[in-house]
Amino acid sequence: MSDTKIKQIAPEEAAVFTADHCLSCTSCMSSCPVMEATKEYRGPKLVGPAHSRMHFSQEDEEDSLDFCSNCKSCDRACPSGVAVSTLNMLQRGEYYKTHAHSQRDEMLAHGEKMGKLVHSLPLGATCANIGMRIGKALGIFGLFGLAVERDMPSYAASTFKSLYKNISQKKSDKKVVFFPGCFINDNEPSVGEAMVKVMQVNGYEVLLDDKFCCCGSPMVVTGYIDEAKEHADRNVERILYWKNQGVPVVAACTSCSLMLKKEYEELFNEAKMKQAAANVYDLFEFLDILADKGELNTNFQSVSAKLTYHVPCHLKAQGFGVPAASILRDVPGVTVELADAGCCGMSGNYGFKGDKYDISMKIGEKLFSRIKEQAADSVICDCGTCRLQIRHGTQAKACHPVEILAKAY
Ligand code: SF4
Numbered sequence: 001m002s003d004t005k006i007k008q009i010a011p012e013e014a015a016v017f018t019a020d021h022c023l024s025c026t027s028c029m030s031s032c033p034v035m036e037a038t039k040e041y042r043g044p045k046l047v048g049p050a051h052s053r054m055h056f057s058q059e060d061e062e063d064s065l066d067f068c069s070n071c072k073s074c075d076r077a078c079p080s081g082v083a084v085s086t087l088n089m090l091q092r093g094e095y096y097k098t099h100a101h102s103q104r105d106e107m108l109a110h111g112e113k114m115g116k117l118v119h120s121l122p123l124g125a126t127c128a129n130i131g132m133r134i135g136k137a138l139g140i141f142g143l144f145g146l147a148v149e150r151d152m153p154s155y156a157a158s159t160f161k162s163l164y165k166n167i168s169q170k171k172s173d174k175k176v177v178f179f180p181g182c183f184i185n186d187n188e189p190s191v192g193e194a195m196v197k198v199m200q201v202n203g204y205e206v207l208l209d210d211k212f213c214c215c216g217s218p219m220v221v222t223g224y225i226d227e228a229k230e231h232a233d234r235n236v237e238r239i240l241y242w243k244n245q246g247v248p249v250v251a252a253c254t255s256c257s258l259m260l261k262k263e264y265e266e267l268f269n270e271a272k273m274k275q276a277a278a279n280v281y282d283l284f285e286f287l288d289i290l291a292d293k294g295e296l297n298t299n300f301q302s303v304s305a306k307l308t309y310h311v312p313c314h315l316k317a318q319g320f321g322v323p324a325a326s327i328l329r330d331v332p333g334v335t336v337e338l339a340d341a342g343c344c345g346m347s348g349n350y351g352f353k354g355d356k357y358d359i360s361m362k363i364g365e366k367l368f369s370r371i372k373e374q375a376a377d378s379v380i381c382d383c384g385t386c387r388l389q390i391r392h393g394t395q396a397k398a399c400h401p402v403e404i405l406a407k408a409y
């Protein structure tokens with residue numbers, strides 16, 4: 001059978017069956033940041049495995065399911081390997097097969113479409129950014145159910161994909177394909193530019209593949225599960241294509257890399273997703289592998305920077321440690337202190353929702369105080385929406401760790 005033919009993973013390995021492994025130990029409940037912030041959420045144990053067992057066998061709804069942010073802290077805490085957050089997302093997907101989506105969720109799930117539209121129009125980014133500022137001032141966001149307190153992320157004047165065309169790269173036999181994701185492409189292309197610089201200095205040529213689409217994470221969390229599956233199929237086909245060429249795929253947003261490496265397989269249970277996952281790396285995971293092989297260029301220039309590192313939940317869920325901290329600590333002049341303050345509360349598009357804003361900010365309180373205490377020059381964080389939350393909650397500067405590493409070369 002070819003790699004790309006649909007083949008289900010053995011049923012007993014599927015995430016949905018992990019519900020039966022729940023021991024009711026409640027570890028997931030003590031690790032859930034949403035449960036700590038609000039009494040309205042019944043918590044991972046009851047909403048995830050306990051309810052899934054009933055839900056998949058009868059018509060049923062769990063009222064507090066909407067509170068789960070898919071941060072995945074529960075999955076990490078579970079001693080029994082229950083894919084708690086995935087069970088929640090599968091239930092949410094089922095729910096929205098028979099219930100209408102709000103306009104707000106339609107917008108939040110489809111940032112890729114919005115970004116394409118904005119960047120296809122002359123002065124589209126400028127006009128969209130002015131429009132969003134006016135919209136916020138007039139309180140229009142609230143009419144759509146968005147948090148009126150937040151700025152929506154500004155669009156960059158040029159996308160990463162268009163900037164990439166003007167980057168002059170040294171050709172190399174060693175290549176990676178970059179999966180930029182929507183946020184780096186549309187909002188923070190400087191992260192992509194830094195990634196290309198770092199890979200070039202390490203002897204790699206960076207390719208782009210226009211056939212990649214949004215990883216689907218914003219769709220999963222808003223209940224567009226069928227659409228997320230279509231995106232998974234398209235991306236997995238391309239990852240397997242590159243796997244056959246011997247070219248790894250590298251992502252620099254931890255929600256994208258988690259989706260490609262882990263969530264596709266857990267949500268959709270197809271063998272091709274497991275095969276594709278083996279060809280995907282988060283950026284600092286990839287650099288750490290180079291470091292282990294003695295192949296990372298450590299000819300660093302001095303960079304004067306006192307940094308606080310907020311490690312995103314979706315990086316922790318990948319289980320490869322915190323290599324950005326150890327790599328940056330080798331740069332002369334750089335100090336890195338871990339914030340070690342749990343979830344930031346943003347969780348992708350969760351904190352943009354008007355009815356979740358207070359919960360999101362309450363979850364972030366510990367991180368905000370830690371950042372203020374540490375008074376670093378900048379906060380580093382590998383996730384774009386965590387960076388938005390950090391700037392919003394503290395007014396501190398926040399950038400991707402690769403932007404600091406690029407300065408060292
Ligand atoms: S994914 Fe996060 S918010 Fe959802 S149940 Fe697990 S710990 Fe709680």
Ligand code: SF4
Pocket residue numbers: 021022023024025026027028029044045049077078079080081082084
């Ligand atoms: S941590 Fe795992 S085993 Fe314990 S209650 Fe939660 S899902 Fe069940």
